Amino acid sequence: MMLIVGSAQRQARHDLWLGGSTAAVAGFVNVCSVIAFFAFSSNVTGHFAIFAEEIVKGHWHQVSVVCVWLGLFLTGAFLANLSITAVGVHRPYLGRLLPLTLELGVLSAIGYYGHHHYGETLRETEYLVGGLLFAMGLQNSLVTTISGGVVKTTHLTGLLTDMGVELAMFLQRRFRGDAVLRFKLKLRFVIVSWYLVGGVAGGITFQAWGFPAFYLATATLSLILTGELASVRRSLRRAEPDELRSTLEAEPSAIQ
Amino acid sequence: MAEMTHSASGRYGSSVVRACLWVPALVLGLLGCGTDPEHALIGRWKEVGWRYDKIDRPEAQGKWIDGIRFRSYSDRQVVRHEAEYWDFKPGRALEITHRNGDRLEARWRLKGRGHVLTIQHPDSGEFEVYDVKELTPDEMVLHYDMGLEVRGIARLEFRRASTEELSTRAARPSATGADRS
Numbered sequence: 287m288m289l290i291v292g293s294a295q296r297q298a299r300h301d302l303w304l305g306g307s308t309a310a311v312a313g314f315v316n317v318c319s320v321i322a323f324f325a326f327s328s329n330v331t332g333h334f335a336i337f338a339e340e341i342v343k344g345h346w347h348q349v350s351v352v353c354v355w356l357g358l359f360l361t362g363a364f365l366a367n368l369s370i371t372a373v374g375v376h377r378p379y380l381g382r383l384l385p386l387t388l389e390l391g392v393l394s395a396i397g398y399y400g401h402h403h404y405g406e407t408l409r410e411t412e413y414l415v416g417g418l419l420f421a422m423g424l425q426n427s428l429v430t431t432i433s434g435g436v437v438k439t440t441h442l443t444g445l446l447t448d449m450g451v452e453l454a455m456f457l458q459r460r461f462r463g464d465a466v467l468r469f470k471l472k473l474r475f476v477i478v479s480w481y482l483v484g485g486v487a488g489g490i491t492f493q494a495w496g497f498p499a500f501y502l503a504t505a506t507l508s509l510i511l512t513g514e515l516a517s518v519r520r521s522l523r524r525a526e527p528d529e530l531r532s533t534l535e536a537e538p539s540a541i542q
Numbered sequence: 543m544a545e546m547t548h549s550a551s552g553r554y555g556s557s558v559v560r561a562c563l564w565v566p567a568l569v570l571g572l573l574g575c576g577t578d579p580e581h582a583l584i585g586r587w588k589e590v591g592w593r594y595d596k597i598d599r600p601e602a603q604g605k606w607i608d609g610i611r612f613r614s615y616s617d618r619q620v621v622r623h624e625a626e627y628w629d630f631k632p633g634r635a636l637e638i639t640h641r642n643g644d645r646l647e648a649r650w651r652l653k654g655r656g657h658v659l660t661i662q663h664p665d666s667g668e669f670e671v672y673d674v675k676e677l678t679p680d681e682m683v684l685h686y687d688m689g690l691e692v693r694g695i696a697r698l699e700f701r702r703a704s705t706e707e708l709s710t711r712a713a714r715p716s717a718t719g720a721d722r723s
Contacts, residue, residue, distance in 0.1 A: 324653040324671075336655075347576025351655045357565070406634070408580045408652040415654075 298469050301433050305473055306480040307510055308429050309439040312422060313484030314503045315393065316440075318492045319418050322400065323411050327418035328426070328440035330359055351412050358416045362423025370431050379518050383511065385428040390507045392421040397500030404497065436470075439477060449474040579656030582677050587628045587700040627703060636661060659684060672698070 312328055319327035326332055333352055340348040366385035374381025396417050404410055422440050429437045438444060452471045455461040491499040627639040630650055638646040651660045652674070659672040676683035679702065686696040 324658040325655065340655075345576065347578060348655045348657070350576055353568075406651045406653075408578070408656050411653055412655065 296433070298473075301437050301473055302476050304429055304433060305437040305439060305477045307506065308425055308437075309477040309481040310484030310487075311503050311506050312425065312440045313481035313486075314488035314506075315418055315422065315484075315500075317485040317488035318499055318503075319415060321489065321492050322497070323415050325355075325411075325415045327415065328359075328422040330356065330440075331443055354412075355416050355419050358420040359423035362420040362425075363427035364423075366424045366427035367431050370428070382428075382432065383514060383518075385424045386507060386511055386514075389421045389424045389428075390504050390511065392417050392424075393500050393507070394504045396421075397497050397504065400497030400500065437473065437477070439481070442478070442481065445474055445477060449478070577679075579674070579677055580652055582679065583630050583650075583652065583659075583682070584632055585630060586703040587630070587682055588703045589626055589628065589698065590701050591697075591699045593697045593699070628700065 316326055316328050319325060333356055337349065337352040337356065340352060365388070369384045370381045372381070373384060396414055400414065404414070426438060426440045429439055449471070452467055452474065455464075455467055456471060461467055487502070488499065491502055626641050627637075629637040629639070631637065634649050634651060636648040636650040638648065640646065647664070649662045649664065651662075652658065653660060656677075657674050659674050661670040661672070662668070663670075670686070672684040672686050674682070675685055675697075681702075682700040684698040684700070686698060
C-alpha cells in the first residue's frame with residue numbers, strides 16, 4: 287500500500303517502507319554503475335560540477351554527454367510526476383504504478399544488454415549510464431510526489447543536511463518530544479541505512495555476477511510492484527467507490 | 543484578473559516549449575563540435591615523461607623520472623611499464639613497445655564520459671585504471687592512481703608519435719614478452 291495510499295491517509299510505516307526499499311535500489315544501482323561504467327547514476331550535484339568543469343576545459347563532447355545525462359534524469363522525474371498527476375486523474379492506480387514499471391523495464395533492459403551485448407565501447411557506456419540516470423529520475427520523482435516530498439531516496443546531500451538539522455534540534459529538550467521530528471529522524475536513518483545496504487549488496491553482487499546483478503534490483507522493484515498490485519486488487523474487492531477515491535487521492539498534495 | 547492570469551500562464555507555457563526545443567538543439571550542436579574521445583585516442587603515442595605529484599616522500603616531489611620506478615615502495619606490487627610507445631588500435635587492442643624492443647599486448651577501454659582509461663592484460667588478468675586528464679590531437683596526459691597504500695599520483699605525459707618515429711619503430715625487430723614487475 288506504500289505507493290497507492292494518498293497523502294491524506296498515509297501513515298508513517300508507508301513512508302518508511304517506501305523510503306527503505308527504494309533507497310536500497312538506488313544505492314545498489316549507483317554502486318553497480320560506478321563499478322561497471324566509472325560514472326554515478328544518481329549523483330546529480332556531482333554531474334553538475336563535472337558539467338561546469340568540462341565547460342571550463344572546453345571538452346565539448348563531454349559537456350554534451352553530461353548535458354544529456356542531466357536531461358535524462360530530468361525527463362525521468364518529469365514523466366513520473368506527469369504519470370501520477372495527469373494519467374492518475376482518471377486511472378489513479380495506473381498513474382502510480384506506471385513509473386515503477388517503466389523503471390523496472392529500463393533496469394532489466396540494461397542488465398540484459400550489459401550481459402549479452404555490451405562491447406564496452408564508450409558510446410554504449412554513455413547510453414547505459416543515461417538509462418540509469420533516467421531510471422533514477424523516475425524513481426526519485428515517484429517517491430517524492432507520492433510521499434508529498436517527505437521521501438527522497440537518491441538525494442543524500444539534502445538528506446544528510448536535514449539529518450544534521452534534526453539531530454541538532456533533537457539534542458534540545460523542547461523539541462525532543464515532537465513526534466514529527468522523531469519520525470523524520472527515523473525516516474532519514476532508514477533511508478541512509480538501506481542506501482548503504484543496497485550499495486554494499488550492489489558492489490558484492492556486481493563483482494560476483496557482473497551485469498545480471500541488475501536483475502536483483504529489478505527483483506526488488508518487482509516485489510514492490512506485486513505487493514502494490516495485490517493491494518489494489520484487495521481494495522477493489524472490498525471498498526466502495528467513494529471510499530476508494532478518498533484512499534487514493536488522485537491529486538497528490540503540494541510537495542513540501 | 544482571470545485574463546491576466548491566463549495570458550501569463552500562456553507566456554510561461556510558450557517559454558517552456560521554446561526551451562524544450564532549444565536545449566536539445568544546443569546539445570546536438572555540442573555533440574557535433576566535440577571530438578569523440580575514442581577516435582582521439584586511436585593511434586601511436588610516445589611517452590615523454592613520468593612525474594610524481596602529491597606524493598608522500600618530499601625528496602621525490604616534482605622530480606622527473608625516466609620510466610615508472612617504485613623501488614622505494616618495495617612492499618607494494620605495482621605495474622612497471624618503462625615503455626616508449628603506446629599504440630591504441632581500433633579493435634581495442636593496445637600494443638606497448640618497451641625501450642628494449644619488447645612488445646606487450648593488452649586491451650584498452652574508455653569508460654565514464656571518456657575520462658577513464660582501463661587497460662587489461664590478458665595474460666596476467668591485471669587491470670590498470672588511468673584518469674584521462676587531457677586528450678588533444680597532439681597531447682595526452684594520464685594520471686595513474688597508485689592506490690590508498692601509496693599516496694600520490696603518477697602523471698604520464700604523451701605526445702602523438704611523428705611519421706618518422708612510426709617508420710623507425712616499424713623497422714625494428716620485435717620480441718614478445720613483458721617487462722613487468
